[in-house]
Amino acid sequence: MQEYATKQADNSISEAQARRKRIDRYKACIVWLFLAATIIPSLVSIILLIQVHSLEKQVLAYAESGDGDMNTLISSGEALMSNPNVDMEALTGEDMNYWIDPEGLEPSLITGTNHNAKRVYLTFDDGPSIYTGQILDILEANDVKATFFVIARENESYWPYYTRILEEGHTLGMHSYTHNYNQVYASLDNFEADVEQLSQFLYERTGEYPTIYRFPGGSSNTVCDVPMTECIAYLNEQHIAYYDWNALNGDAVTEELSPEKLVENVMNSVRQNDTSIVLMHDMQSRHNTVESLQMLIDTLKEEGYEILPIDEKAPLIQHVPYDTGFEEAAD
Numbered sequence: 001m002q003e004y005a006t007k008q009a010d011n012s013i014s015e016a017q018a019r020r021k022r023i024d025r026y027k028a029c030i031v032w033l034f035l036a037a038t039i040i041p042s043l044v045s046i047i048l049l050i051q052v053h054s055l056e057k058q059v060l061a062y063a064e065s066g067d068g069d070m071n072t073l074i075s076s077g078e079a080l081m082s083n084p085n086v087d088m089e090a091l092t093g094e095d096m097n098y099w100i101d102p103e104g105l106e107p108s109l110i111t112g113t114n115h116n117a118k119r120v121y122l123t124f125d126d127g128p129s130i131y132t133g134q135i136l137d138i139l140e141a142n143d144v145k146a147t148f149f150v151i152a153r154e155n156e157s158y159w160p161y162y163t164r165i166l167e168e169g170h171t172l173g174m175h176s177y178t179h180n181y182n183q184v185y186a187s188l189d190n191f192e193a194d195v196e197q198l199s200q201f202l203y204e205r206t207g208e209y210p211t212i213y214r215f216p217g218g219s220s221n222t223v224c225d226v227p228m229t230e231c232i233a234y235l236n237e238q239h240i241a242y243y244d245w246n247a248l249n250g251d252a253v254t255e256e257l258s259p260e261k262l263v264e265n266v267m268n269s270v271r272q273n274d275t276s277i278v279l280m281h282d283m284q285s286r287h288n289t290v291e292s293l294q295m296l297i298d299t300l301k302e303e304g305y306e307i308l309p310i311d312e313k314a315p316l317i318q319h320v321p322y323d324t325g326f327e328e329a330a331d
């Protein structure tokens with residue numbers, strides 16, 4: 001009898017111990033879950049904050065370098081959307097916003113273009129550079145014509161590229177003499193002098209005056225001290241048309257994007273437009289843009305796009321709303 005009682009007592013002791021162990025396990029579980037629920041998100045937040053901080057620093061450094069059209073990248077998307085001159089008509093190709101007054105121009109009679117195909121205009125800013133030759137070689141090998149918005153290189157070794165661009169059927173456009181925002185945009189006089197200087201420089205190199213322009217930083221840049229409409233009015237007086245873009249590969253933001261990513265960026269915008277002007281850079285620090293070019297051309301061709309150089313039939317894709325006044329200028 002006493003043995004039985006002892007056994008029962010042992011049992012209840014071991015049961016009590018087992019229960020306590022279970023409770024301890026539950027407690028440990030709850031503590032761990034609590035730690036996981038609080039510490040992991042905190043750690044992730046800290047890591048993200050550090051990343052955001054370093055990206056902000058990169059963006060600022062880039063914007064301050066004044067060399068990459070960074071300011072425009074930030075604002076161009078919004079600017080394009082809010083510009084009444086660049087309504088969807090201009091981008092869908094249904095009723096193109098022509099550089100020349102479209103009266104008398106019969107789009108169906110324009111030769112050499114397939115109007116069922118979506119159109120893509122590849123543009124390269126900031127050249128010539130050490131890569132211009134390679135870019136031209138790739139374009140030639142693929143029988144593709146593009147547009148180069150160039151600056152003035154005083155180093156004579158770059159001069160043959162200005163003529164080669166034209167000789168090989170591409171369009172040569174202006175992108176300021178110096179690309180130094182502080183100089184070009186300090187006053188309207190500076191802007192006018194810069195355009196004139198580059199125009200003359202290119203005439204001396206090629207025997208032709210260029211008729212198209214891309215603003216350093218785009219027309220929606222936030223670095224120009226002069227009202228942009230005054231600069232645009234000056235270009236209109238000179239019969240120079242300016243072009244922004246509605247697609248970009250992102251190479252202005254960082255040189256570190258892979259060729260695949262550059263192509264993906266372009267295609268993401270291009271697939272949403274019927275007509276795209278694509279912003280890319282011909283710069284010493286942008287080797288991946290050269291690396292991506294063949295892949296970009298292949299992808300565009302595979303998906304049925306027509307690749308064209310900017311000419312008077314290209315739609316005016318512009319970020320700043322402005323009445324171009326070309327009808328007046330034509331008189």
Ligand SMILES: [Zn+2]
Pocket residue numbers: 067068069125126175179216217
């Ligand atoms: Zn530029």
